[in-house]
Amino acid sequence: MDKVLLAHGGGGSKSAELTRRVFQRFLHDPLLLEMDDAARLPGQVFSTDSFVVKPLFFPGGDIGRLAVCGTVNDLAVMGAEPLYLSIAFIIEEGFSVMQLEKILASIARACRESGARIVCADTKVVERGKADGIFINTSGIGRPLFKKPVQPSRVRPGDVILVNGPLGLHGVSVLTARGEFGLKGKIKSDVAPLWGLIKKCRSLDIPFMRDPTRGGLAQTLNELAQGKKFGVRILESELPIPRKVAAVCDLLGFDPLHVANEGKVVMVVARRDAAKALKMMRSHLLGKDARVIGEITSENPGRVTMATRTGSERIVMAPVGEILPRIC
């Protein structure tokens, strides 16, 4: 590896390779090496994320909403209430102030929705051509509110896997908004702060919780299964994949399970808690379509498999490299 390729930023196994072979040689704090969505500090969790989406505005959201939700959700899936955010802008010379105002209004709205406060900020402006309009970084601190820590080592065969609604909307929304493929029709991104929904479930024991963003559900489930003594099995017939998403994916040759979501959470709970978890999720607007999509098995350890509609079975792999560049 002598050059960074776009594929290294895709969130799949190429990203993992860059992290392992380059970053971890220099940065190897034990908290960092846990490779969670956020670091667990004493009494709080801490996370950071950068946003480079193109186009900046897409149906259902924009880079501002994405920047707040991204970090808020990384904290939320650690079972933590998002409290404080920092935000930093890198803006290209010549960027329209009107557009900037639109993005800021959206940031303010997303903060109100999520309950997080932006308490420090920074702005840099670079020469024309040195950035693509605007890039945003957010970092956040949250307070863990779950009784039992979200800890994948406590996942057991027999547990069930839940998701709060339709998959693939964000990636497909951004893709069609680019207009590059001559695709028409608006598909709204699902970008939303998840803490409100997750908070409803805080009395439950949830050993695994992730937001399936870049790399989609397939990436999240593979991270869950990798190196473990259990397998993950999902049911094709239960996967909530909207027809529009399936159609676009079919046309472009993508697997909808590899497409990013920005308002979805995958939870693993004990089978006896499944009904309770669904009820709690469904009591929130973002969870009204919550459903069980699979289970943890003792077969196929380390692997994710899918029972297909045809009555057969197949492997579900994490995406390899660049699926859709710059979707978040």
Place this chain on the structure above:
Amino acid sequence: MEVCGTHTVAIRRFGLQRLLPAGVKLVSGPGCPVCVTPDSYIDEAVALARQGVVIASFGDMLRVPGSRSSLEKERAAGADIRAVYSPLDALQIAAETGRETVFLAVGFETTAPGIAAAAMKALENKLDNFSLLTALRLVPPALKALIAVDTGLSGFLLPGHVSAIIGRKAYDFLLQHRLSGVISGFSAEDIISSLLLLLEMHNKDIYKILNNYPAAVRDSGNEKSRTVLAEVFEPVDAEWRGLGFIAGSGLNVRPAYAGLDSRRRFTIKTESASPQRGCRCGDVLRGLIDPPACPLFNKACRPDQPLGPCMVSSEGSCSAWVTYG
């Protein structure tokens, strides 16, 4: 044999290969455009990219290793290489940048008419900075070459999209070899019903070419598309990975449109290098072995570091075997 890469992927995605009755086996054929494109073609594209030409290509080609580099690596090193979904996007790049733009014309009868139409549009719009580096391939000549030797195949699941252009009659030559074919769509139901038709014919010792995708395919195909194609392109002998040179199996730009032909427009110098040692893509493409029989399969050659094109292309059979199991 399922000829088409899209079928290979669909079969594995639906897990159909696990549902087949004993005694029935599906082998993948040479119908993945990226897979059958030889190394030398990538080398030509890399050489052009290094000359400062804008390269526009279907995304699948970017990661295919040539003998020394790949387009993905050239892009990271600063070459202007753009993934597009349509040859018309490449035209737009040529119009907007005003720079020499080369479209990597790779594909079968399905993509060739669209590329021909884009080329005609370039002429119409007097765009004189747009050209095609062709590696277009034709399905029937490859099938003819394949069955010229005994393959042990009993029938073909024929590609739906290619057949929409060339028509059902284009496969009549199979009958002389006592081989049947069924043209199939891409849903699980389409594929299962097509396999059933093939098995019925096999069991009754009947040889026919059936069209099980009538929504898209006619007996004589799409004549209009073939006319556009024939206006710009002419058949030539062409190299296929695994199958070698096959007479009349490729398409080149006709001399009348020399300006549209990157090979006439530029001097392309490539250094040849020895092919990847151990890679058995060629045998996979001929249906001689299943991917796991290749010594590199899922060891040195994996989806995240593919050595052979059958692992690079999402339609390649090696990739489909790893991805869907």
